[in-house]
Amino acid sequence: MNGPHLDSGAQRGDGSAGDVDGHDAAAWREGFQVGLPTLFGLVAWGMVLGVAMVKSGLTVLQASTMTLVVYSGSAQLASLPLIAAGAPVGVIFATAFVVNLRFVIFSALLAPHFAKLPLFQRFYLGYISGDLTTALFLQRYPRTAPERGKLSFLKGLLYPTWGAWQAGTFAGIFLGSAVPTEWQLGFAGTLAILCILVPLIINSAALCGVLVAGIVSVLAHGLPYKLGLLLAVVVGMSTAIAVEETRGRRKVRHG
Incomplete structure (x- = not known):
């Protein structure tokens, strides 16, 4: 697996290849x-x-x-x-x-x-x-x-x-x-x-996703074939992604 190139990177100590x-x-x-x-x-x-x-x-x-x-x-x-x-x-x-x-x-x-x-x-x-x-x-x-x-x-x-x-x-x-x-x-x-x-749960985006997924799973508990769980996962993931993107845009605006 490209051994010589990896060795040379490791010897240089620049971390460019030896880590791989x-x-x-x-x-x-x-x-x-x-x-x-x-x-x-x-x-x-x-x-x-x-x-x-x-x-x-x-x-x-x-x-x-x-x-x-x-x-x-x-x-x-x-x-x-x-x-x-x-x-x-x-x-x-x-x-x-x-x-x-x-x-x-x-x-x-x-x-x-x-x-x-x-x-x-x-x-x-x-x-x-x-x-x-x-x-x-x-x-x-x-x-x-x-x-x-x-x-x-x-x-x-x-x-x-x-x-x-x-x-x-x-x-x-x-x-x-x-x-x-x-x-x-x-x-x-x-x-x-x-x-x-x-x-x-390392940040607010993950926390929001978990909370929303939990609420949706409870509200949609009566759906057939346990589809409430499926809906909760989709909504929870979408919420976490949306919150993370919003945080990113705010960071960009405020430098």
Whole structure:
């Protein structure tokens, strides 16, 4: 992967290339330490989701394949009531698609940092990236200027997060049949989601999006096929984007 060019960039110390492919152990450890407090919440949320998939009627094979392929708790959770209700496949896919549209925004934010990576590696990193890891990375590297350690820091966030999520989900899948319904694990899942959500509300735009999505989801609760959740996601994302754009225009006007 263009090794000589990367080495020369690293030797110059200008951060122009060495960051792209070279492993930086210190940056990897830093990424791991930054993401470590979130892993326990992810394991708990994954276990709850794993149990929910089995309780919704999915087989162990179906649930395992879903968590590996989809790798999105929100999309999986939004799809489960539709699957249990026998909703049309098109509605299920459309719901999961809209819920995951936020990853388009995440990709656009990460793209300037890693545009020079090979296409396959970008797809691979995109697959294991998530809400929290993207937010934590952008907090650490708000500028797109080349810096050594960016890729290693991102991997230090991504790999443990992916592992924690899959471990928790598979534990929930295989233990699901042994967990009584009376345990009300849905409430535990809500608490786990809140632990993950709160650190992501880093500005007024995100807060407005969350508040609007919550209000819309309550008001539209009666819509068929759980389409209220789909509507809440769309309106919440639109609100956050609008608020962010308004903030940007105000900053430009005031210098």
